[in-house]
Amino acid sequence: MNTVKTVRELRAAVARARSEGKRIAFVPTMGNLHSGHVALVTKASQRADFVVASVFVNPLQFGAGEDLDKYPRTLAADQEKLLQAGCHLLFAPTVDEMYPDGMTGQTRVSVPQLSEGLCGASRPGHFEGVATVVSKLFNMVQPDLAIFGEKDFQQLAVIRALVHDLNMPIQIIGEPTVRATDGLALSSRNGFLNEEQRAVAPVVYRTLSEIAGSIKQGERDFPALIGMKLQQLEAAGLRPDYLEIRHALTLRPATAQDRDLVILVAAFLGTTRLIDNLHLNLDAPV
Numbered sequence: 411m412n413t414v415k416t417v418r419e420l421r422a423a424v425a426r427a428r429s430e431g432k433r434i435a436f437v438p439t440m441g442n443l444h445s446g447h448v449a450l451v452t453k454a455s456q457r458a459d460f461v462v463a464s465v466f467v468n469p470l471q472f473g474a475g476e477d478l479d480k481y482p483r484t485l486a487a488d489q490e491k492l493l494q495a496g497c498h499l500l501f502a503p504t505v506d507e508m509y510p511d512g513m514t515g516q517t518r519v520s521v522p523q524l525s526e527g528l529c530g531a532s533r534p535g536h537f538e539g540v541a542t543v544v545s546k547l548f549n550m551v552q553p554d555l556a557i558f559g560e561k562d563f564q565q566l567a568v569i570r571a572l573v574h575d576l577n578m579p580i581q582i583i584g585e586p587t588v589r590a591t592d593g594l595a596l597s598s599r600n601g602f603l604n605e606e607q608r609a610v611a612p613v614v615y616r617t618l619s620e621i622a623g624s625i626k627q628g629e630r631d632f633p634a635l636i637g638m639k640l641q642q643l644e645a646a647g648l649r650p651d652y653l654e655i656r657h658a659l660t661l662r663p664a665t666a667q668d669r670d671l672v673i674l675v676a677a678f679l680g681t682t683r684l685i686d687n688l689h690l691n692l693d694a695p696v
Contacts (some may be wrong), residue, residue, distance in 0.1 A: 411493045413500040417550050420501045432459035436553035441465040442482040442598040446588035448495045450557045455496030464501040471539030519545045521568045528564050532651050537568050555581040561595050563687040595686045602682040613646045618673050618688040630666035651676035669693045
Protein backbone atom coordinates (compact mmCIF):
# COMPACT_ATOMS: atom_id res chain seq x y z
CA MET A 411 0.00 0.00 0.00
CA ASN A 412 1.27 3.45 -0.92
CA THR A 413 0.52 6.60 1.08
CA VAL A 414 0.35 9.96 -0.71
CA LYS A 415 -0.31 13.41 0.67
CA THR A 416 -0.93 15.56 -2.40
CA VAL A 417 -3.69 15.67 -4.99
CA ARG A 418 -1.07 15.43 -7.75
CA GLU A 419 0.33 12.17 -6.37
CA LEU A 420 -3.17 10.82 -5.79
CA ARG A 421 -4.29 11.50 -9.34
CA ALA A 422 -1.12 10.03 -10.80
CA ALA A 423 -1.54 6.78 -8.85
CA VAL A 424 -5.23 6.47 -9.73
CA ALA A 425 -4.47 7.23 -13.40
CA ARG A 426 -1.96 4.37 -13.47
CA ALA A 427 -4.53 1.96 -12.05
CA ARG A 428 -7.15 3.22 -14.48
CA SER A 429 -4.78 2.76 -17.44
CA GLU A 430 -4.44 -0.87 -16.42
CA GLY A 431 -8.21 -1.30 -16.69
CA LYS A 432 -8.77 -1.48 -12.96
CA ARG A 433 -12.09 -0.66 -11.30
CA ILE A 434 -11.59 1.97 -8.58
CA ALA A 435 -13.27 1.88 -5.16
CA PHE A 436 -13.03 4.68 -2.60
CA VAL A 437 -13.52 4.68 1.18
CA PRO A 438 -13.29 8.17 2.76
CA THR A 439 -12.60 8.26 6.52
CA MET A 440 -11.51 10.64 9.25
CA GLY A 441 -9.05 8.08 10.60
CA ASN A 442 -8.80 6.49 14.06
CA LEU A 443 -10.01 3.38 12.28
CA HIS A 444 -11.91 0.53 13.91
CA SER A 445 -13.51 -2.71 12.70
CA GLY A 446 -16.36 -0.80 11.07
CA HIS A 447 -13.94 1.04 8.79
CA VAL A 448 -12.08 -2.18 8.08
CA ALA A 449 -15.36 -3.76 6.94
CA LEU A 450 -15.83 -0.91 4.44
CA VAL A 451 -12.36 -1.44 2.98
CA THR A 452 -12.83 -5.20 2.88
CA LYS A 453 -16.09 -4.75 0.97
CA ALA A 454 -14.34 -2.33 -1.39
CA SER A 455 -11.62 -4.90 -2.12
CA GLN A 456 -14.34 -7.41 -3.01
CA ARG A 457 -16.07 -5.01 -5.41
CA ALA A 458 -13.10 -3.41 -7.17
CA ASP A 459 -9.54 -4.01 -8.33
CA PHE A 460 -7.94 -0.93 -6.79
CA VAL A 461 -8.98 0.44 -3.39
CA VAL A 462 -8.31 4.03 -2.36
CA ALA A 463 -8.94 5.21 1.20
CA SER A 464 -8.56 8.68 2.62
CA VAL A 465 -7.80 9.84 6.14
CA PHE A 466 -8.70 13.48 6.65
CA VAL A 467 -10.22 15.17 9.70
CA ASN A 468 -12.32 17.78 7.93
CA PRO A 469 -12.54 21.09 9.84
CA LEU A 470 -15.41 22.24 7.65
CA GLN A 471 -17.84 19.76 9.21
CA PHE A 472 -17.06 20.60 12.84
CA GLY A 473 -18.98 23.38 14.56
CA ALA A 474 -17.94 25.69 17.36
CA GLY A 475 -17.35 23.80 20.59
CA GLU A 476 -17.18 20.40 18.88
CA ASP A 477 -14.30 17.95 19.23
CA LEU A 478 -12.12 18.88 16.22
CA ASP A 479 -8.99 19.39 18.32
CA LYS A 480 -9.66 16.28 20.43
CA TYR A 481 -10.47 14.02 17.49
CA PRO A 482 -7.91 11.20 17.59
CA ARG A 483 -5.19 11.20 14.91
CA THR A 484 -3.68 7.70 14.64
CA LEU A 485 -2.19 7.58 11.15
CA ALA A 486 0.41 4.86 11.75
CA ALA A 487 -2.15 2.47 13.24
CA ASP A 488 -4.61 3.39 10.48
CA GLN A 489 -2.05 2.54 7.80
CA GLU A 490 -1.54 -0.92 9.27
CA LYS A 491 -5.29 -1.62 9.42
CA LEU A 492 -5.80 -0.42 5.85
CA LEU A 493 -2.94 -2.55 4.57
CA GLN A 494 -4.36 -5.66 6.23
CA ALA A 495 -7.84 -4.93 4.83
CA GLY A 496 -6.65 -4.79 1.23
CA CYS A 497 -6.24 -1.06 0.60
CA HIS A 498 -3.88 -0.15 -2.24
CA LEU A 499 -3.58 3.61 -1.85
CA LEU A 500 -4.03 5.91 1.14
CA PHE A 501 -4.60 9.61 0.62
CA ALA A 502 -3.68 11.51 3.80
CA PRO A 503 -3.73 15.21 2.93
CA THR A 504 -3.14 18.20 5.16
CA VAL A 505 -5.78 20.88 5.66
CA ASP A 506 -3.74 23.19 3.42
CA GLU A 507 -3.73 20.58 0.65
CA MET A 508 -7.51 20.20 0.82
CA TYR A 509 -8.23 23.92 1.24
CA PRO A 510 -5.23 25.73 -0.32
CA ASP A 511 -7.06 29.06 -0.38
CA GLY A 512 -8.47 28.67 3.12
CA MET A 513 -11.99 27.75 4.11
CA THR A 514 -13.61 31.18 4.37
CA GLY A 515 -14.04 31.61 0.62
CA GLN A 516 -14.34 27.90 -0.16
CA THR A 517 -17.19 26.96 -2.52
CA ARG A 518 -19.76 25.05 -0.48
CA VAL A 519 -22.06 22.21 -1.51
CA SER A 520 -25.45 22.11 0.16
CA VAL A 521 -28.04 19.30 0.03
CA PRO A 522 -31.39 20.73 1.18
CA GLN A 523 -34.16 18.84 2.95
CA LEU A 524 -32.19 15.68 3.72
CA SER A 525 -29.65 17.79 5.61
CA GLU A 526 -32.34 19.39 7.75
CA GLY A 527 -33.45 18.06 11.12
CA LEU A 528 -31.86 15.22 13.10
CA CYS A 529 -28.08 15.81 13.17
CA GLY A 530 -28.54 18.77 10.84
CA ALA A 531 -30.59 20.58 13.48
CA SER A 532 -28.11 20.13 16.31
CA ARG A 533 -24.99 20.54 14.17
CA PRO A 534 -25.64 23.54 11.89
CA GLY A 535 -23.40 23.50 8.82
CA HIS A 536 -22.23 19.94 9.46
CA PHE A 537 -23.72 18.37 6.36
CA GLU A 538 -22.64 21.28 4.20
CA GLY A 539 -19.10 20.53 5.38
CA VAL A 540 -19.58 16.82 4.66
CA ALA A 541 -21.08 17.40 1.22
CA THR A 542 -18.31 19.83 0.31
CA VAL A 543 -15.39 17.63 1.33
CA VAL A 544 -16.94 14.50 -0.18
CA SER A 545 -17.51 16.37 -3.46
CA LYS A 546 -13.86 17.46 -3.45
CA LEU A 547 -12.64 13.94 -2.68
CA PHE A 548 -14.87 12.42 -5.37
CA ASN A 549 -13.45 14.87 -7.92
CA MET A 550 -9.91 14.08 -6.81
CA VAL A 551 -10.26 10.29 -6.87
CA GLN A 552 -12.99 9.89 -9.52
CA PRO A 553 -13.89 6.39 -8.29
CA ASP A 554 -16.30 3.94 -9.88
CA LEU A 555 -17.83 3.24 -6.49
CA ALA A 556 -17.63 4.53 -2.94
CA ILE A 557 -18.57 2.79 0.29
CA PHE A 558 -20.00 4.38 3.43
CA GLY A 559 -21.23 2.95 6.72
CA GLU A 560 -24.96 2.89 7.42
CA LYS A 561 -24.37 4.00 11.03
CA ASP A 562 -24.34 7.56 9.69
CA PHE A 563 -27.73 7.07 8.03
CA GLN A 564 -28.50 10.73 7.38
CA GLN A 565 -25.00 11.31 6.01
CA LEU A 566 -25.42 8.38 3.62
CA ALA A 567 -28.76 9.80 2.43
CA VAL A 568 -27.13 13.20 1.84
CA ILE A 569 -24.29 11.65 -0.17
CA ARG A 570 -26.68 9.56 -2.27
CA ALA A 571 -28.66 12.71 -3.11
CA LEU A 572 -25.47 14.65 -3.83
CA VAL A 573 -24.27 12.06 -6.34
CA HIS A 574 -27.71 11.81 -7.96
CA ASP A 575 -28.35 15.55 -8.19
CA LEU A 576 -24.89 16.44 -9.52
CA ASN A 577 -24.85 13.54 -12.00
CA MET A 578 -21.69 12.00 -10.60
CA PRO A 579 -20.98 8.60 -12.21
CA ILE A 580 -20.29 6.93 -8.87
CA GLN A 581 -22.09 3.96 -7.34
CA ILE A 582 -22.73 4.56 -3.63
CA ILE A 583 -22.81 1.44 -1.46
CA GLY A 584 -24.00 1.39 2.14
CA GLU A 585 -22.40 -1.15 4.45
CA PRO A 586 -24.30 -2.39 7.55
CA THR A 587 -23.27 -1.01 10.93
CA VAL A 588 -20.61 -3.05 12.73
CA ARG A 589 -21.41 -3.56 16.40
CA ALA A 590 -19.69 -4.72 19.55
CA THR A 591 -20.98 -7.95 21.07
CA ASP A 592 -23.30 -5.95 23.36
CA GLY A 593 -24.84 -4.07 20.42
CA LEU A 594 -23.04 -0.73 20.67
CA ALA A 595 -22.32 0.66 17.21
CA LEU A 596 -18.58 0.96 16.67
CA SER A 597 -17.44 4.57 16.52
CA SER A 598 -14.17 6.43 16.93
CA ARG A 599 -15.90 8.50 19.62
CA ASN A 600 -16.50 5.41 21.78
CA GLY A 601 -12.92 5.85 22.94
CA PHE A 602 -14.03 8.92 24.88
CA LEU A 603 -16.30 6.80 27.12
CA ASN A 604 -15.04 5.82 30.55
CA GLU A 605 -15.62 2.30 31.89
CA GLU A 606 -18.89 3.17 33.60
CA GLN A 607 -20.26 4.98 30.55
CA ARG A 608 -19.22 2.15 28.24
CA ALA A 609 -21.31 -0.24 30.36
CA VAL A 610 -24.36 2.03 29.93
CA ALA A 611 -23.91 2.76 26.20
CA PRO A 612 -25.57 -0.44 24.83
CA VAL A 613 -28.94 0.90 26.03
CA VAL A 614 -28.93 3.06 22.88
CA TYR A 615 -29.21 0.12 20.48
CA ARG A 616 -31.41 -1.79 22.91
CA THR A 617 -33.88 1.10 22.82
CA LEU A 618 -33.92 1.10 19.01
CA SER A 619 -34.55 -2.65 19.00
CA GLU A 620 -37.42 -2.30 21.46
CA ILE A 621 -39.04 0.40 19.34
CA ALA A 622 -38.70 -1.81 16.25
CA GLY A 623 -40.22 -4.71 18.16
CA SER A 624 -43.23 -2.64 19.20
CA ILE A 625 -43.80 -1.44 15.64
CA LYS A 626 -43.61 -5.01 14.32
CA GLN A 627 -46.26 -5.95 16.86
CA GLY A 628 -48.59 -3.28 15.48
CA GLU A 629 -47.85 -0.15 17.54
CA ARG A 630 -48.55 2.94 15.40
CA ASP A 631 -48.77 5.69 18.00
CA PHE A 632 -45.25 6.83 17.24
CA PRO A 633 -45.25 9.96 19.47
CA ALA A 634 -46.30 7.95 22.53
CA LEU A 635 -43.76 5.24 21.78
CA ILE A 636 -40.97 7.77 21.35
CA GLY A 637 -41.96 9.64 24.51
CA MET A 638 -41.74 6.47 26.57
CA LYS A 639 -38.36 5.52 25.14
CA LEU A 640 -36.93 9.01 25.66
CA GLN A 641 -37.72 8.61 29.34
CA GLN A 642 -35.96 5.25 29.27
CA LEU A 643 -32.80 6.79 27.82
CA GLU A 644 -32.85 9.59 30.38
CA ALA A 645 -33.36 7.13 33.23
CA ALA A 646 -30.27 5.26 32.06
CA GLY A 647 -28.21 8.44 32.36
CA LEU A 648 -28.19 9.66 28.75
CA ARG A 649 -29.15 13.09 27.49
CA PRO A 650 -31.10 12.53 24.26
CA ASP A 651 -30.54 14.93 21.37
CA TYR A 652 -33.23 13.28 19.29
CA LEU A 653 -35.07 9.99 18.96
CA GLU A 654 -37.27 9.83 15.87
CA ILE A 655 -39.03 7.49 13.46
CA ARG A 656 -38.63 8.61 9.87
CA HIS A 657 -39.42 7.37 6.38
CA ALA A 658 -36.24 5.56 5.36
CA LEU A 659 -36.00 7.03 1.85
CA THR A 660 -37.09 10.64 2.32
CA LEU A 661 -36.26 11.06 6.03
CA ARG A 662 -39.54 12.90 6.50
CA PRO A 663 -41.39 12.14 9.78
CA ALA A 664 -43.02 8.72 9.49
CA THR A 665 -46.75 8.22 9.42
CA ALA A 666 -48.70 5.18 10.56
CA GLN A 667 -49.14 4.20 6.90
CA ASP A 668 -45.41 4.10 6.09
CA ARG A 669 -43.81 0.70 5.68
CA ASP A 670 -40.14 1.54 5.11
CA LEU A 671 -38.95 3.10 8.35
CA VAL A 672 -35.74 4.10 10.06
CA ILE A 673 -35.46 4.76 13.79
CA LEU A 674 -32.71 7.27 14.51
CA VAL A 675 -31.14 8.40 17.76
CA ALA A 676 -28.46 10.74 19.01
CA ALA A 677 -27.74 11.02 22.72
CA PHE A 678 -25.00 12.34 24.94
CA LEU A 679 -23.36 10.08 27.47
CA GLY A 680 -21.23 12.44 29.48
CA THR A 681 -19.66 14.67 26.83
CA THR A 682 -19.69 11.97 24.14
CA ARG A 683 -22.39 12.14 21.50
CA LEU A 684 -23.50 8.70 20.33
CA ILE A 685 -25.57 8.15 17.19
CA ASP A 686 -27.25 5.01 15.89
CA ASN A 687 -30.16 3.87 13.78
CA LEU A 688 -32.21 0.82 12.91
CA HIS A 689 -33.77 0.32 9.48
CA LEU A 690 -37.15 -1.41 9.60
CA ASN A 691 -38.90 -2.47 6.39
CA LEU A 692 -42.28 -3.90 7.34
CA ASP A 693 -42.73 -5.39 3.86
CA ALA A 694 -39.45 -7.30 3.89
CA PRO A 695 -39.72 -11.08 4.09
CA VAL A 696 -39.24 -12.41 7.60
